[in-house]
Amino acid sequence: MFDEYIELGPTPADEDCAQVGQPNYNTFARMEAKAYINQLNREFSHWVESGWIRFDKKWFNHDFGSYCEVVVYYQSDDEVSRGCAFSIDRHHAYRWDQEAKKELMEAGYWA
Numbered sequence: 001m002f003d004e005y006i007e008l009g010p011t012p013a014d015e016d017c018a019q020v021g022q023p024n025y026n027t028f029a030r031m032e033a034k035a036y037i038n039q040l041n042r043e044f045s046h047w048v049e050s051g052w053i054r055f056d057k058k059w060f061n062h063d064f065g066s067y068c069e070v071v072v073y074y075q076s077d078d079e080v081s082r083g084c085a086f087s088i089d090r091h092h093a094y095r096w097d098q099e100a101k102k103e104l105m106e107a108g109y110w111a
Contacts, residue, residue, distance in 0.1 A: 001079075002073035004053055006089045011036055012054045012067055014094040022066045029068040031107045033057035036070045039100040044088055053088065 011017040011032050037055045047053050059066045065090035074085035085096045096104070104110060 004076040004077055004082075004085075005058065005071040005073045006085050007041070007058075007069045007071050008055075008089065008092060010067070012039070012092070012094050012096055015096055016022045020062055021107060022065045023069075025065075026068075028109065030057070031109045033068050033070050033104045035096070035100040035107075035109075037064060038098050040070070040072070040088070040092060042097070042099065043093060044084070047088075052078070052084045 007075060009017075010029060017032055018025050022028075034057075035056060037057065040055045041048050044053070048055070057068050058071045059068055060073070072085045072088050075081040
C-alpha cells in the first residue's frame with residue numbers, strides 16, 4: 001500500500017537524540033523512536049486513522065553503524081496521501097509533548 005517515505009528524524013528537531021556509537025545507542029534510539037511515533041500519531045491522528053499515512057521507524061546504514069530515523073510512509077500515486085506526508089514534513093512539532101516526555105521518563109530514558 002505505502003510505497004514511499006519521508007525521513008522525519010530520530011526525535012523532534014529541537015530535541016537532543018542518541019548518537020551512533022554511544023553506549024546503549026540502540027536501546028535509547030528505540031525509546032526515542034517509539035515516543036516520537038506515538039507523539040506523531042497523536043498530532044496527526046485523523047490522517048493515520050483515515051489510512052493516508054503511517055509512521056514507523058527505519059534503520060539506515062552508516063560508516064559508524066546503523067542509525068534509526070522515524071519516517072512517514074505514504075502512497076506516492078495518491079494525491080491526498082502524498083499531500084499529508086509533505087505537510088507533516090513541514091509542520092510537525094519541534095519539541096516533545098508532555099505525553100512523550102512522560103513515556104520517555106517511564107521507560108528510563110532520563111534515569
